[in-house]
Amino acid sequence: MTATLRWFTSSHSTDTGGNCVEVAYDWHTSSHSSQAGGNCIEVAAHQTAVHVRDSKDPDGPMLTFPAGSWAVFVNHVNSGGFAH
Numbered sequence: 054m055t056a057t058l059r060w061f062t063s064s065h066s067t068d069t070g071g072n073c074v075e076v077a078y079d080w081h082t083s084s085h086s087s088q089a090g091g092n093c094i095e096v097a098a099h100q101t102a103v104h105v106r107d108s109k110d111p112d113g114p115m116l117t118f119p120a121g122s123w124a125v126f127v128n129h130v131n132s133g134g135f136a137h
Contacts, residue, residue, distance in 0.1 A: 082108055
């Protein structure tokens with residue numbers, strides 16, 4: 054996996070007085086991404102949440118999942134649970 058660190062201003066920050074909080078997500082793209090023709094997701098995992106976005110639109114929408122739910126999903130995928 055390759056990683057990209059990207060900073061975001063917190064939604065609780067304001068434009069006045071310079072009282073801003075920035076957070077960084079360490080985005081990872083699967084090593085299989087180059088094989089998929091650009092149809093990839095990027096994942097930023099934290100202790101309590103996992104963020105997922107479209108690699109073609111890094112400033113677009115992002116999904117957030119509880120870390121435990123994401124772990125169950127990944128284990129299911131790795132065990133062939135979604136194979137046709």
